[in-house]
Amino acid sequence: IYNAAGQLVKTLVDERKSAGAHSVQWDASGNSSGIYFYRLKAGGHVAVRKGIYLR
Numbered sequence: 001i002y003n004a005a006g007q008l009v010k011t012l013v014d015e016r017k018s019a020g021a022h023s024v025q026w027d028a029s030g031n032s033s034g035i036y037f038y039r040l041k042a043g044g045h046v047a048v049r050k051g052i053y054l055r
Helices: none
Strands: 034-042 045-053
């Protein structure tokens, strides 16, 4: 998870996973409301998406 300034806020998963569907939750209670970005990597593919956190 990265903040709007591009600083790393939290790493949720840093391990290899088996093929299939997976989910993860971010406890953002210690963070300010705002726009955050999350990066997903699968095989050779990388995706960055935007999320909004409102308290």
